[in-house]
Amino acid sequence: xxxxxxxxxxxxxxxxxxxxxxxxxxxxxxxxxxxxxxxxxxxxxxxxxxxxxxxxxxxxxxxxxxxxxxxxxxxxxxxxxxxxxxxxxxxxxxxxxxxxxxxxxxxxxxxxxxxxxxxxxxxxxxxxxxxxxxxxxxxxxxxxxxxxxxxxxxxxxxxxxxxxxxxxxxxxxxxxxxxxxxxxxxxxxxxxxxxxxxxxxxxxxxxxxxxxxxxxxxxxxxxxxxxxxxxxxxxxxxxxxxxxxxxxxxxxxxxxxxxxxxxxxxxxxxxxxxxxxxxxxxxxxxxxxxxxxxxxxxxxxxxxxxxxxxxxxxxxxxxxxxxxxxxxxxxxxxxxxxxxxxxxxxxxxxxxxxxxxxxxxxxxxxxxxxxxxxxxx
Ligand code: CUA
Numbered sequence: 115x116x117x118x119x120x121x122x123x124x125x126x127x128x129x130x131x132x133x134x135x136x137x138x139x140x141x142x143x144x145x146x147x148x149x150x151x152x153x154x155x156x157x158x159x160x161x162x163x164x165x166x167x168x169x170x171x172x173x174x175x176x177x178x179x180x181x182x183x184x185x186x187x188x189x190x191x192x193x194x195x196x197x198x199x200x201x202x203x204x205x206x207x208x209x210x211x212x213x214x215x216x217x218x219x220x221x222x223x224x225x226x227x228x229x230x231x232x233x234x235x236x237x238x239x240x241x242x243x244x245x246x247x248x249x250x251x252x253x254x255x256x257x258x259x260x261x262x263x264x265x266x267x268x269x270x271x272x273x274x275x276x277x278x279x280x281x282x283x284x285x286x287x288x289x290x291x292x293x294x295x296x297x298x299x300x301x302x303x304x305x306x307x308x309x310x311x312x313x314x315x316x317x318x319x320x321x322x323x324x325x326x327x328x329x330x331x332x333x334x335x336x337x338x339x340x341x342x343x344x345x346x347x348x349x350x351x352x353x354x355x356x357x358x359x360x361x362x363x364x365x366x367x368x369x370x371x372x373x374x375x376x377x378x379x380x381x382x383x384x385x386x387x388x389x390x391x392x393x394x395x396x397x398x399x400x401x402x403x404x405x406x407x408x409x410x411x412x413x414x415x416x417x418x419x420x421x422x423x424x425x426x427x428x429x430x431x432x433x434x435x436x437x438x439x440x441x442x443x444x445x446x447x448x449x450x451x452x453x454x455x456x457x458x459x460x461x462x463x464x465x466x467x468x469x470x471x472x473x474x475x476x477x478x479x480x481x482x483x484x485x486x487x488x489x490x491x
Pocket of ligand 1: 302
């Protein structure tokens with residue numbers, strides 16, 4: 115009796131929880147309503163089967179419980195029941211699989227008028243590339259990737275000169291225009307996912323994958339990485355904007371092309387140690403949380419960091435110097451900047467060596483000290 119009641123409560127509780135809990139799909143912002151429909155069909159098929167099996171189990175444990183004078187019946191065959199179960203199961207499985215085939219057909223056939231943009235995934239940030247005015251991407255290769263060429267652009271390919279490069283966790287797309295996203299990864303498996311778009315795809319090192327979608331609702335959405343890709347996986351987030359065509363055009367025009375990036379970067383000369391520090395910052399995923407351009411990501415920006423005065427949560431202030439930066443890496447919660455939560459993990463010697471910290475400090479000194487900025491302007 116207790117088991118039967120437990121099963122009954124489990125079934126009723128699950129149904130109630132499903133319908134009163136606040137967790138459901140976010141509002142859709144793309145053409146992929148068919149993906150929602152497919153998920154909903156699977157949800158209803160599984161839900162009906164779950165309730166039916168659960169209630170049948172509850173009934174059976176009560177009805178056929180042990181009784182002194184009852185005898186079991188022997189019934190090895192029941193072809194009518196077997197037919198019913200076979201047909202019902204077949205229909206249920208077909209209902210779940212067939213819609214997926216129809217949607218997949220759509221998914222892999224990119225519309226002719228789709229424009230392209232590239233998503234570059236790396237531990238633990240995103241970067242984006244648009245083909246520029248010529249509509250053609252320049253070729254890339256991993257062996258070209260370095261501090262000044264984060265996309266691995268081929269310097270000899272004229273198609274690449276006007277490519278628009280966005281080396282941060284932010285991308286905009288115009289509404290009502292289909293886009294084919296080309297995905298690549300610098301290191302391990304990642305997965306580009308904007309929940310409101312519904313569609314997503316793995317970024318696989320060594321190959322270019324793709325999927326397509328059409329943004330349908332202006333707004334700001336989260337980019338998530340949907341593939342466990344290492345220690346910083348949870349920080350691999352970004353901002354995805356769906357703009358009107360005018361807003362998008364204005365935004366895109368303000369982004370640097372590869373040609374401009376080369377011109378802007380070349381004059382700045384870093385010491386060898388600082389260059390290595392920049393690589394440390396890239397590989398450790400520092401830029402997932404700290405920007406160079408003044409924008410607040412997760413942690414305080416690094417713009418103008420060196421020598422600046424920082425207000426701390428305990429009301430005191432500190433001048434940013436080498437000891438403070440080292441402490442902020444090793445024990446980030448000790449002197450926390452005002453307005454930020456203690457979310458950064460302590461980077462002990464097991465995560466980043468003293469040599470790497472030294473290189474990082476050199477990089478921060480050369481990149482963010484005010485004298486350097488004055489020299490640039
Ligand atoms: Cu990239 Cu998880």
